[in-house]
Amino acid sequence: MALDYVVTGKASKESDVYSFGVVALEIACGRKSMDFDLENSMINLVEWVWELYGEGKLIEAADPKLCGDFDERQMECLMIVGLWCAHPDYSFRLPILQALEVLNFKNQLPTLPAIMPMVPSFARPVLAFTSDTISGSETWHTKPSNIESTNTSKFALPLPVPPSNQF
DSSP, X not given: OOHHHHHHOOOOHHHHHHHHHHHHHHHHHTSOSBOTTSOGGGSBHHHHHHXXXXXXXXXXXXXXXXXXXXXXXXXHHHHHHHHHXXXXXXXXXXXXXXXXXXXXXXXXXXXXXXXXXXXXXXXEEEEEEEEOTTTOOEEEEEEEEEEEOOOOOTTOOOOOOOOOSOO
């Protein structure tokens, strides 16, 4: 799932493109996007394929059940488009029509960074308390804060802020 969708809770064209990219990689590699039965470096499909791409070994990610019986140019194209669509920064994801043009060899493949880019910082959601003195209702809701998460993991999400009982 696209981090921008997880953080905002709102689907967008960019989060749909991310999903398309992940599905393209799942098809090309013959595995799920997250597989906890594999060694640590291979659990996250996007990270693993991007690592192989950076090492110049992208074709090694191809579905082993195919036994090499595929057009390498098409397989490489599918995986690079998958990575491009699943770029961690939504602003670098291509429009879906452009992805289709690249898949049909009507447009050029990009040169992606050899190392998967870091996820951009998102404002951590915080809980805010509101009280309506007329109706007597009290509610908690989330609102973005300007405080950045200090967690430096590539795909870590901000930790939820528990409500405080002190007002």
